[in-house]
Amino acid sequence: xxxxxxxxxxMALSLGFHIIxxxxxxxxxxxxxxxxxxxxxxxxxxxKNVTQAWSKGVAIFxxxxxxxxxxxxxxxxxxxxxxxxxxxxxxxxxFSLEGVxxxxxxxxxxxxxxxxxxxxxxxHWATGVMVGVSGILSGILVVSANSWMNxxxxxxxxxxxxxxxxxxxxxxxxxWFSEALHMTIAAFSATGFAVAGIHAxxxxxxxxxxxxxxxxxxxxxxxxxxAILQPLSGDLSAKHxxxxxxxxxxxxxxxxxxxxxxxxxxxxxxxTVAKKVNYGLELPxxxxxxxxxxxxxxxxxxxxIPTKDQPNVPVTHYAFQIMVGFGMLMMAAGIIxxxxxxxxxxxxxxxxxxxxxxxxxxxxxxALEAGWTVTEVGRQPWIIQDxxxxxDAVTPMPGIQYSFYLFSFIYFTLSLAVIFxxxxxxxxxPEIYDIKK
Amino acid sequence: MLTVVIIFLFFAILLYFLLGGADFGAxxxxxxxxxxxxxxxxxxxxxxxxxxxxxxHMWLIIAVVILFVGFPDIYSGMCTYLHIPLLAMLxxxxxxxxxxxxxxxxxxxxxxxxxLYNSIFVYSSFLTPLFLGxxxxxxxxxxxDFDAKDFLTAYVYSWFNxxxxxxxxxxxxxxxxxxxxxxxxxxxDEYDVKRFVKKAKVLNAVxxxxxxxxxLAAETNNIRLAHWIFGNPVSLTAVIAxxxxxxxxxxxxxxxxxQLPRVFAAFQVSMILLSVGYTHYPNFIMGKNGKNxxxxxxxxxxGTINTLGTALLIGSLFIxxxxxxxxYSFREKQGVxxxx
Ligand code: HDD
Ligand code: HEM
Ligand code: HEM
Numbered sequence: 001x002x003x004x005x006x007x008x009x010x011m012a013l014s015l016g017f018h019i020i021x022x023x024x025x026x027x028x029x030x031x032x033x034x035x036x037x038x039x040x041x042x043x044x045x046x047x048k049n050v051t052q053a054w055s056k057g058v059a060i061f062x063x064x065x066x067x068x069x070x071x072x073x074x075x076x077x078x079x080x081x082x083x084x085x086x087x088x089x090x091x092x093x094x095f096s097l098e099g100v101x102x103x104x105x106x107x108x109x110x111x112x113x114x115x116x117x118x119x120x121x122x123x124h125w126a127t128g129v130m131v132g133v134s135g136i137l138s139g140i141l142v143v144s145a146n147s148w149m150n151x152x153x154x155x156x157x158x159x160x161x162x163x164x165x166x167x168x169x170x171x172x173x174x175x176w177f178s179e180a181l182h183m184t185i186a187a188f189s190a191t192g193f194a195v196a197g198i199h200a201x202x203x204x205x206x207x208x209x210x211x212x213x214x215x216x217x218x219x220x221x222x223x224x225x226x227a228i229l230q231p232l233s234g235d236l237s238a239k240h241x242x243x244x245x246x247x248x249x250x251x252x253x254x255x256x257x258x259x260x261x262x263x264x265x266x267x268x269x270x271x272t273v274a275k276k277v278n279y280g281l282e283l284p285x286x287x288x289x290x291x292x293x294x295x296x297x298x299x300x301x302x303x304x305i306p307t308k309d310q311p312n313v314p315v316t317h318y319a320f321q322i323m324v325g326f327g328m329l330m331m332a333a334g335i336i337x338x339x340x341x342x343x344x345x346x347x348x349x350x351x352x353x354x355x356x357x358x359x360x361x362x363x364x365x366x367a368l369e370a371g372w373t374v375t376e377v378g379r380q381p382w383i384i385q386d387x388x389x390x391x392d393a394v395t396p397m398p399g400i401q402y403s404f405y406l407f408s409f410i411y412f413t414l415s416l417a418v419i420f421x422x423x424x425x426x427x428x429x430p431e432i433y434d435i436k437k
Numbered sequence: 438m439l440t441v442v443i444i445f446l447f448f449a450i451l452l453y454f455l456l457g458g459a460d461f462g463a464x465x466x467x468x469x470x471x472x473x474x475x476x477x478x479x480x481x482x483x484x485x486x487x488x489x490x491x492x493x494h495m496w497l498i499i500a501v502v503i504l505f506v507g508f509p510d511i512y513s514g515m516c517t518y519l520h521i522p523l524l525a526m527l528x529x530x531x532x533x534x535x536x537x538x539x540x541x542x543x544x545x546x547x548x549x550x551x552x553l554y555n556s557i558f559v560y561s562s563f564l565t566p567l568f569l570g571x572x573x574x575x576x577x578x579x580x581x582d583f584d585a586k587d588f589l590t591a592y593v594y595s596w597f598n599x600x601x602x603x604x605x606x607x608x609x610x611x612x613x614x615x616x617x618x619x620x621x622x623x624x625x626d627e628y629d630v631k632r633f634v635k636k637a638k639v640l641n642a643v644x645x646x647x648x649x650x651x652x653l654a655a656e657t658n659n660i661r662l663a664h665w666i667f668g669n670p671v672s673l674t675a676v677i678a679x680x681x682x683x684x685x686x687x688x689x690x691x692x693x694x695x696q697l698p699r700v701f702a703a704f705q706v707s708m709i710l711l712s713v714g715y716t717h718y719p720n721f722i723m724g725k726n727g728k729n730x731x732x733x734x735x736x737x738x739x740g741t742i743n744t745l746g747t748a749l750l751i752g753s754l755f756i757x758x759x760x761x762x763x764x765y766s767f768r769e770k771q772g773v774x775x776x777x
Contacts, residue, residue, distance in 0.1 A: 056542050063538030066494070067531045073501045074527055077516030084505055085513040089741040092506025096745055099502045100752030103495045107759045111766065119766070167744045397520050397592055410528070414535060421543055428544035 006401040007079045007394050012376065013404070014072055016369055017411045021065030023368065026139045026184075027191035027222070028058045029112075029132035034218050036125050050215045052116075053429060059113060060421055064414060066106075079400070083383050083393035086162050090155050091148040093167035094141040101141060105134035136184060143183045144176040150375065151175035151244045152384050178240045179375075182233045185226045186371065189330060190364025192223020197361025198426065204354040208430055213348075220357065223364070224334030230327050235290065241378075242291040245385060246300040247309060248378035251316035253287060254280075258301035262287040267321055270314050277317075311380040319373035326367040333360050438746035439736060443719075445749045446503045451710055453496035455615070455703050458608075460493055462616025464533065464562020465609060466636055467555070474632060475555075481623050481633075494534070507745050510735040511721045515572070518581045522571045522596045529565030532557050563609060570608025574601035577717050578660050582725040599654035607651050610644035611706060618686070618702040622695040634690060641683075665716040672712040679708035 001009075032054050039047035073095075077084050108130035115124045148154075154170025156163045199216035203209055242249045249255070254270035254277045255262065264287040268280020285295035292299070302310060333356055340347040347353045383390040463478075470478045505512040516523065540554035575581060575596040582595065617637035624630045655662035666672050686701035717723065719733040736742060 056544070059542050060538055063534050067534035070494070070498060070530055070534075071527050073498060073505075074516065074523055077505060077512050078520055078523060081513035081517045084516075085509045088505040088509040088512065089507070089738065092502070092741065093744055093748065095502050096506055096748045097752070099495070099499050100748070100756060102498060103752070103756045104759060106495050107756070107763050110763050115766075165738050165740050167741055395517060395520065397517060403524060406528075410531060414531075417535070417539065421539060425542075425544045 001401045003400040006404040010404040018068040023187040024061045025065045026135040033128045080393045091145045093171045094144045098138045098141040101134045101138040140180040143180045147175035147179040189226035190368045193364040196220035200354045200357040224337045227330040227334035247305045250302045251311045251313045252320040254317040261285040262299040316378045319370040322370040323367045326363045438743045441746040449500040456493040458612040459615045461566045462612035465613040468559040518595045522568045526568035529561040532561035566612045567605040570605035571601045574604025600658040603650040603654040607647040610647045614640040671715045675708040675712035679705045
């Protein structure tokens with residue numbers, strides 16, 4: 001493995017790991033706040049138990065999220081020093097604000113976790129809300145830094161010099177809104193489905209049904225609504241990508257030849273030599289429609305982009321298909337849940353209904369990782385779109401593959417540890433929280 | 438604005454040392470506590486740092502962000518030439534943070550799993566400040582060679598030298614010392630107070646010893662440490678102030694003081710940092726052959742520095758009151774267990 005590939009893999013690994021924890025860290029406090037609110041309003045102790053059980057899980061995730069995030073803030077420099085030397089001052093604004101948001105989050109978390117029975121109950125509740133709000137804010141801010149890499153702005157690039165830097169303009173770059181919106185919705189749908197799935201499994205096994213039903217409802221309500229909004233915001237993201245990063249869009253769709261009535265290809269195996277997609281389903285005109293809102297207008301294909309500026313087509317394509325496919329499945333499951341709530345209460349306790357959500361547990365997180373693969377691999381070979389190549393940014397230090405092996409080992413062990421701990425958490429629910437009448 | 442940013446940078450590093458350093462120190466003390474007393478130390482420590490644990494480590498993030506936004510040359514330079522010690526420090530950060538959370542939130546408190554978390558926690562509490570100190574020592578000791586052609590000179594000898602390593606050990610000892618002093622104030626009975634006072638004495642002696650080693654190592658590595666520290670009035674005053682506060686600290690401990698010793702300990706460490714910071718100011722990295730990176734010349738353009746400074750000022754309006762309130766709220770000790 002060469003150093004460049006090792007650096008890329010290590011970055012991808014660290015981010016792919018961090019994103020799971022940070023999404024949970026963003027969304028779980030919101031779920032907790034809802035459950036906590038219901039407890040304060042109804043005084044039903046089950047809601048208190050749900051809140052406390054969740055908050056222990058969150059503490060584990062928060063710690064893992066925080067350490068992996070600390071790693072990332074160093075890794076940017078350890079792996080990409082030549083990128084950071086130029087990019088730091090430009091896209092640093094969201095990071096400095098993010099630092100503030102983290103700080104507030106950490107303070108609020110201290111109050112929330114240790115504040116039971118010590119603080120005024122509504123103040124205590126509000127600190128929980130603050131954890132969620134600042135978590136979501138930090139998510140939005142860091143994504144705005146990433147969207148700057150996709151849609152650089154706020155400086156003039158003249159003869160290799162970065163002039164007239166405006167960090168504020170860089171922060172509100174053209175892609176930030178669509179990316180931040182899509183990411184925030186994704187965090188809710190992925191976490192919502194994952195949490196709901198685990199509780200559905202416990203209901204299915206008839207353990208502590210009341211406890212798990214209450215938890216399930218809170219999680220899935222958010223998951224379902226987010227899953228229904230997701231494709232709409234995804235469409236917006238695709239339109240932005242088409243405008244700013246035609247190479248990425250073309251790679252997502254494996255769209256080789258520029259044409260009018262451009263077809264949308266679903267699934268299939270791209271053949272980059274013959275420049276066609278085998279076994280895919282073609283919907284003529286649909287790509288033109290999705291990108292331009294009319295069926296005829298031409299869409300730029302890979303043939304108009306120099307080979308040295310093209311991303312890896314199969315990886316981007318498969319990742320995109322996985323994200324969209326799972327997104328559609330989750331949307332369907334979300335609609336079924338809403339129908340159950342409004343019209344068919346009886347479904348809720350049916351085996352097939354619970355199984356549907358049990359099987360959906362990992363879908364959101366897989367879609368999330370796939371989506372980031374689309375964004376990041378689709379941007380290659382650029383680290384800053386059309387400004388700096390990833391290969392020019394990598395650290396001069398040799399031997400990065402050893403650091404990559406080390407990181408892989410650590411993240412693998414940590415993932416196992418977290419799964420192990422969660423399992424124990426769930427196993428203990430009957431003992432700690434069962435309220436025997 | 439540049440001044441504002443530099444002041445924030447200094448305080449972020451200082452506060453990380455005083456608060457995060459004491460966290461490390463608590464783990465170090467645990468490492469050197471006899472098995473019979475380990476659980477007592479752990480309980481006291483947990484009461485002391487549980488609620489503020491996450492917040493203490495935020496100062497590191499703030500310092501890093503200030504560096505990469507405001508001083509990208511310095512950040513990139515450190516990340517390149519001190520890649521290996523930084524990586525080792527990060528490994529420690531990961532192991533420590535997760536082990537701390539795992540041992541408190543594992544729903545089943547099994548003996549073997551707890552023992553595992555404990556040993557990860559204590560060893561990483563030792564390693565993290567060691568490498569933090571090594572990094573700091575290397576940045577300021579002209580060991581980094583920006584013109585290096587071969588791997589060893591560029592990436593290994595930059596930090597693998599007697600001076601940096603002794604600075605690392607000195608850092609560890611100071612963290613332990615700080616923690617012992619803080620823990621005296623947290624202890625709930627006489628027995629524990631005595632134990633922590635004893636620990637503080639030992640660690641104070643160890644810190645002296647390591648400090649001596651630093652001077653010796655400086656001689657072997659041709660570093661004019663004595664000149665740096667005693668050669669200018671501000672650093673000299675800071676060192677004298679640190680020594681006086683050490684004496685006052687022991688007097689107040691002898692009188693049974695709890696809060697006052699903390700203030701003296703924090704003051705003493707701040708003076709050491711001030712003395713080091715001032716002699717080298719404005720240099721942040723001092724390389725071989727007089728190639729230095731300084732906060733006054735190697736900073737981002739005015740636009741960036743202004744927005745960064747504004748963000749920090751506005752941010753601190755939110756953070757500082759909240760942080761004070763957090764410390765204030767959990768100042769008394771009872772009740773932390775409710776949740777466990
Ligand atoms: C739960 C996860 C999830 C689901 C169900 C979807 N997405 Fe997504 N998508 C993400 C999670 C995600 C993400 C991981 O959050 C990304 C990566 C970067 C970003 O901002 O969001 C992303 C990026 C992303 C991009 C790339 C944007 C860019 O790089 O500029 C496009 C075009 C779409 N999505 C489109 C869709 C469509 C049409 C979906 C239809 C169902 C969809 N996504 C479902
Ligand atoms: C958390 C979600 C994210 C995931 C899963 C993710 C994933 C990835 C992947 C897969 C790569 C490797 C691409 C390749 O080399 O082919 C990568 C590279 C990179 N990402 Fe992201 N990314 C995420 C968010 C971000 C954010 C928020 C930033 C910065 C602000 C960022 C900065 C980078 C950098 C600097 C690289 C290395 C250079 C490059 O390969 O372009 N990423 N990331
Ligand atoms: C799209 C990608 C990312 C998202 C959505 C995201 C979001 C978050 C969130 C919500 C947290 C709070 C921790 C928690 O509640 O578990 C967090 C933690 C953290 N993140 Fe990320 N992050 C991303 C990528 C990055 C990158 C690229 C960096 C570094 C440059 C980074 C640095 C950090 C740091 C330092 C923390 C720890 C702060 C704390 O303890 O709260 N993150 N992230």
